[in-house]
């Protein structure tokens with residue numbers, strides 16, 4: 001099949017790029033071997049750092065950070081574009097892109113982020129504010145006792161949903177009869193506070209109507225608390241975002257690992273998708289590499305060198321003797337800097353292909369964990385790469 005643009009990777013950067021290009025009338029495909037990180041994320045859009053002003057935080061990022069290639073205006077425009085697009089599609093995000101906020105985590109600590117999906121609109125807890133917690137019998141990945149330690153005086157009610165996984169409870173919530181039983185149980189709990197926190201299980205497909213019914217029938221303000229992966233808010237975001245892209249005409253190839261590619265002179269002409277039997281091929285005039293970092297398989301390390309897994313293009317490796325320290329959970333591990341270096345047009349350096357562009361967490365020096373810029377950087381570099389592709393194809 002022939003496209004104007006083939007985007008490899010269905011993460012926030014790849015889908016965002018594909019929507020931009022499809023809206024410009026370009027025939028666009030997204031090819032991806034698996035679900036992206038977004039589907040296990042909190043669904044919140046981290047833009048930058050932990051200070052109150054996201055753009056002041058970005059100013060402090062090192063000169064080589066990919067955000068600086070997008071620029072302040074580009075970052076603001078692209079994240080607002082995302083917010084408006086998905087909002088019109090019924091998935092409202094709260095918050096201002098230039099501000100950070102703190103929301104409650106399942107262990108009762110606060111987490112900094114910028115935009116939150118609508119069920120977390122009231123998840124900021126102000127100094128001295130009281131709230132009630134609803135939990136579920138035997139639920140995994142949610143720890144109300146830790147919330148109580150951090151917020152003494154918080155009362156907890158526990159509902160027996162007869163399943164212990166967040167996915168199981170969320171699936172049940174989509175059922176009208178289950179929801180009505182749950183609401184009638186809530187109304188018997190004599191909850192004294194106006195605000196009620198609940199693990200993020202308020203349905204998968206009908207969250208907006210479930211939330212509305214809960215508020216109307218109980219008179220309380222509910223807010224979801226994101227749980228550890230598998231994360232229902234992340235799953236909701238991924239499914240909605242993918243559907244939005246499909247509604248714009250983007251064609252998705254799922255379970256599609258790329259085994260090979262063809263090139264002519266300095267241009268990639270087609271990619272080959274591994275398949276039982278005859279392999280599938282996708283041809284395009286331009287390609288965007290949005291395959292993520294080590295977690296998603298866009299990069300790997302083979303004992304001696306870093307490898308980019310689709311086109312085998314050069315990977316920047318931080319010159320650090322500390323590269324193999326095992327403290328991977330410490331922010332700022334040097335390996336987070338590894339990735340693809342790009343020029344001002346989002347083309348990988350020294351790759352040798354004039355029609356290849358790159359976006360998202362595969363970019364070198366992005367250090368998304370250290371700088372708290374995950375989805376924000378993916379969205380803005382996705383749009384920036386797509387704009388450069390648009391220009392290139394003119």
Ligand SMILES: Cc1cc2nc3c(=O)[nH]c(=O)nc-3n(C[C@H](O)[C@H](O)[C@H](O)COP(=O)(O)OP(=O)(O)OC[C@H]3O[C@@H](n4cnc5c(N)ncnc54)[C@H](O)[C@@H]3O)c2cc1C
Nearest residue numbers: 009011013033034036037041042046292296360361374375
């Ligand atoms: C556990 C976790 C939770 C996070 N939570 C948040 C959060 O709540 N908020 C936030 O803002 N940020 C969060 N982040 C950071 C954020 O998710 C990422 O930085 C960002 O979403 C990355 O998006 P991406 O498009 O670059 O790539 P990814 O989401 O990594 O997607 C890459 C895609 O490429 C595909 N792929 C890889 N290799 C190939 C190949 N060879 N062939 C075909 N396809 C391939 C993968 O299957 C995947 O679909 C989190 C990160 C992690 C690890």
